[in-house]
Amino acid sequence: MTVSRFLFVPAAFVAAVGLATPASADAAVGVGLTFVFGGGAGIGARVFSNDEEDKGALSAGVDYMFQQRRLRPTVGVAYLGDGAYLGVDMGFDMNGGGVDFGVGVGGVDTQSPAAPAIVEPPPQEFN
Secondary structure, three states, rough: OOOOHHEEEHHHHHHHHHHHHOOOOOOEEEEEEEOOOOOOOEEEEEEEEOEEOOEEEEEEEEEOOOOOOOEEEEEEEEOOOOOOOEEEEEEEEEOEEEEEEEEEEEEEEOOOOOOOOOOOOOOOOOO
């Protein structure tokens, strides 16, 4: 791996995380298994655009593919459940192999949706 490729992976990951995390939501981090169509399996880390249960989220991450012994930067979408995620992603081969697609499952630290605030009516004055 050349120095430029060695530096590209962390830089791409940081840039993708910055784009995938809106300022109004808390991000979540997950770890799981990825199955690439025609490319085998890998283990990976993901950053999700929000941390709310039962919601969809954008994702950015990186996988280590066992068979090819390579890193695979990814972007995708996921469904965040109670402590778990199910996602689909597009991965990039930095050795000129093009783009591939995969499915990932794993654990993520999610938060329950906030309960609606209870607002009491103002006291009424009687004449």
